[in-house]
Amino acid sequence: MIVLFFTYSVVGWLWETIYCSIKDHQYAYRGFLFGPYCPVYGFAITTILITTYQVRDNLFLLFIVGMIVASIFEYVASLFLEKVFHMKLWDYSDLWGNLQGRIAPQISFFWGIGVILLVRFIQPIVQRVINWEEGWTHGMLALLIVVVMGTDTVMTMISVKHFHMTTKQWDQRINAFQEQLRERLKEALPEERALRRRQLEHWDQSFVDQLKEHPGKSLGWNERRIIKSFPKMKVLDAKRFNQVKQHLSNK
Known part of the structure; x- marks a missing residue:
């Protein structure tokens, strides 16, 4: 068997x-x-x-x-x-x-x-x-x-738990970025408000653009592999991460 x-x-x-x-x-x-x-x-x-x-x-x-x-x-x-x-x-x-x-x-x-x-x-x-x-x-x-x-199963469970923690950390980072965009909108001059509003409405693209300009911590090999292997995967308690995960998997 x-x-x-x-x-x-x-x-x-x-x-x-x-x-x-x-x-x-x-x-x-x-x-x-x-x-x-x-x-x-x-x-x-x-x-x-x-x-x-x-x-x-x-x-x-x-x-x-x-x-x-x-x-x-x-x-x-x-x-x-x-x-x-x-x-x-x-x-x-x-x-x-x-x-x-x-x-x-x-x-x-x-x-x-x-x-x-x-x-x-x-x-x-x-x-x-x-x-x-x-x-x-x-x-x-x-x-x-x-x-x-x-052995593989134990190692994978540890890796997946780490992956879950990582996704929540990215969610927190995205939340902080969105809050930063809101503050910029409040403080923006009249001629800047339209731009700041668009950045907030399309926060995912703004976040990706920021990562390109200031690259930081990226996902590990196995985390990128999981995202690429299951492109329809959704992390249920890290919804904002889901919107940028494909970009992160390519870093």
Whole structure:
């Protein structure tokens, strides 16, 4: 089970990295952890394989059960990220019939088709490879996976907590900048008020311009990677940071 989980975590990372690199016309290192794997794929697919085992020979039931289980998993994963890390990495609010922007019928339908392809065509090949590997290593690979991914998870949680603290610090800096713009507007001469008012109305661009003139502290490598990997990510308690995060990720 551990090797199965790891295998699909790596496959999921490869899929996302290749797809997003092609879509963005540049290399995109995907994933939430440091290593080349996406555990959400490992957890999701392992769970789906277990829950659909009894209906794997019935195409219709396989589609329905797979669609339901995958959607539940996606909803729970979204809720977990929001409550624990104050982040929203995907948002289906613009899709018809969505539930709190976490899941949507169109996406769930896609998951159902994907589960059929997974169970009927992909998993038999993957299982043969895993059986061969287990016979060769006698469980040592599974132990190595636990150590490596466990360490990576702890390091990533520390990094994400630091990232969250950083976003709040940027929010405070932006608040101070906006207050400075308000003071300048109050003290502005009549001929300067139109300019000061525009600067306040478009504070995000004014803030970016100031950073270009007076560059200071920038985000770390992993923080920039997270923003680039999840461009729709929202930090729920640092709303002003969300408006300038793309610029900061390029610094």
